[in-house]
Amino acid sequence: MDIALLKGLAVGAPTTHNGVTVFPVLGGAKVPDGISIGSEGITVSELESAEVPTLLVTNTTDLPILLLEGEVLEGGQQTRTLNVSVLVPAGTSLEVPVTCVEAGRWRGDRSFIRTRYNASRQVRRAKHEGVFENVRRSSAYKMSDQRAVWGQVDLSLDMHAALSSTSSFEAAQAAAFEDDEERQQATEELIKAGPADDQTGVVVAVGGKVVSAEVFGSPELLKARWEQIVRSLMFESGLADAADSTTADAEAFLQQLAQAEVVPAPGVGIGEERHLQSDDLVAQALVLDDALVHASVFARVG
Numbered sequence: 001m002d003i004a005l006l007k008g009l010a011v012g013a014p015t016t017h018n019g020v021t022v023f024p025v026l027g028g029a030k031v032p033d034g035i036s037i038g039s040e041g042i043t044v045s046e047l048e049s050a051e052v053p054t055l056l057v058t059n060t061t062d063l064p065i066l067l068l069e070g071e072v073l074e075g076g077q078q079t080r081t082l083n084v085s086v087l088v089p090a091g092t093s094l095e096v097p098v099t100c101v102e103a104g105r106w107r108g109d110r111s112f113i114r115t116r117y118n119a120s121r122q123v124r125r126a127k128h129e130g131v132f133e134n135v136r137r138s139s140a141y142k143m144s145d146q147r148a149v150w151g152q153v154d155l156s157l158d159m160h161a162a163l164s165s166t167s168s169f170e171a172a173q174a175a176a177f178e179d180d181e182e183r184q185q186a187t188e189e190l191i192k193a194g195p196a197d198d199q200t201g202v203v204v205a206v207g208g209k210v211v212s213a214e215v216f217g218s219p220e221l222l223k224a225r226w227e228q229i230v231r232s233l234m235f236e237s238g239l240a241d242a243a244d245s246t247t248a249d250a251e252a253f254l255q256q257l258a259q260a261e262v263v264p265a266p267g268v269g270i271g272e273e274r275h276l277q278s279d280d281l282v283a284q285a286l287v288l289d290d291a292l293v294h295a296s297v298f299a300r301v302g
Contacts, residue, residue, distance in 0.1 A: 009215070011203060011250045012196070018186035018237035023250040025201035031217030031291045035087065036063040037224035042088065044112040046076045047095070053143050055080060055098050055112070059088040064270055067096070068225060069284055069296055070118035070127075070232070072169065075111055078102040079168055081119045083131050083142050085286040085294045087270040096268055097142040099127050103150045104166035117173055118232040121204075121212045122152045125298035128282040132263065132275045139265040159239070176235050187234040191227050195219065201295075203250040204233050206302075208243025210253040213297040221294070256281055257297065 012024040041061035047054060055073070059065050069085040080098035088094055101119060118124065130145030156172040157164060164171035177184055200222050201215030214229055216222040222229075260276040260283065267273050271288040276297075285295035 009200075009254065011247050011254070012199075013247065014205075014245065014250070017190050017234065018182055019206065019240050020186075020233060020237045021205040021245050022190070022233065023203040023205070023245075023247065024196055024199045025203060025213070025215050025254075026196065026198050028200050028215065028217065028292065031221070031288055031293050034063060035221070035293070036061060036065045037220050038065075039114065039224075041065060042067070042114070044073055044076075044114065046110040050077050050110070052078070052080075052100050052146070053097060054095050056093060057086070057088055057096050058093040059090055062090045064089055066221065066294065068118065068228070068294060069286075070124045071228065072101065072115045072117060072119055072173070073098070073112040074115055074170055075108060075113050077108050078105045078166075079170055080112075081123065081127070081169075083127060083144055084268060084273060084284060085296075086268045087286065087288065087293060089270055092269075094269055097131075099144045099146060099149050101149065101153050102164075102166050102168035102170070103153070104164075105168070115170075116228050116231055117235075118228060119169055120152070120156045120172070120232070120235050121298055122155060123149055123169065124296065125282060125300065126152045128275075128284060128296075128298060129277070129300075131284070132277045132282060135265050135273075135275045136263050139263070142265070142268070156235075159236075173231075173235065177231075180238060183234060183237050186237055187230060190230045190234065195222050195226055202229065202233070203253060205245035205249070206236050207240030208245050209299070209302050210245060210249050211299045211302055213250075213254060213295075215292065215295045215297075217288075217292045217294070253281070253297070253299070257283060 079102040162175035260278040276283040283297040
């Protein structure tokens with residue numbers, strides 16, 4: 001990744017919550033002002049002639065709105081997740097690339113609900129890998145490997161003994177929290193604590209291994225999505241014993257981005273994308289005016 005996008009980032013002291021270790025990412029370049037941090041003013045719907053890998057988003061406000069890679073959209077003909085982060089221009093309708101996370105349904109209406117959680121890191125990692133290979137062939141082709149994603153959704157359902165007649169990731173997310181008071185409590189405590197004032201992201205370790213990172217261009221963008229990010233990273237809490245992970249481990253994970261292969265691509269909306277992959281990790285970043293808006297990074301093993 002461009003060194004300029006990493007400049008100024010620092011990793012703070014971790015806290016551990018029900019087996020999940022969270023390192024705060026602090027500082028970094030700031031995105032330009034004028035991006036909405038609210039959740040109102042955006043609608044998501046099926047296309048007039050519905051198709052699995054594409055949805056229509058409409059921004060009715062006078063500011064660009066950020067949609068996050070990985071966020072789950074429930075409803076429509078089937079539940080989907082966004083393939084890339086998209087900065088939707090003000091007063092614009094835009095077709096966005098998505099992946100199905102509900103293999104057994106193709107019925108319903110045209111509208112979607114934006115949920116308060118993202119797909120699991122395993123689902124997002126599989127999606128990243130597929131998108132990377134397709135973007136490397138054609139910068140405008142941002143589809144994932146649908147079968148690989150379905151495979152990871154099935155593993156998520158198995159992980160939490162979730163029953164779903166339509167193989168929906170939504171059922172895995174619900175099962176993870178419904179009957180686990182310890183996970184619920186740890187999640188609510190972390191949400192309530194909130195990010196630090198100058199925090200722009202998190203690095204996450206499970207069972208002593210650093211597995212993911214999520215970084216924004218400003219503390220305000222992180223704060224606006226804090227609950228969504230926490231609910232997703234706590235999806236795996238309690239599944240592995242807490243083990244030591246150091247700040248140096250988290251820093252080394254981020255530093256690996258500088259050595260990854262980078263494939264640039266035009267953004268679906270405003271900005272440009274960076275798709276990254278190495279033997280150890282896969283990542284995406286949305287960049288605006290040479291500043292980071294949002295990046296998500298996943299270890300390829302574990």
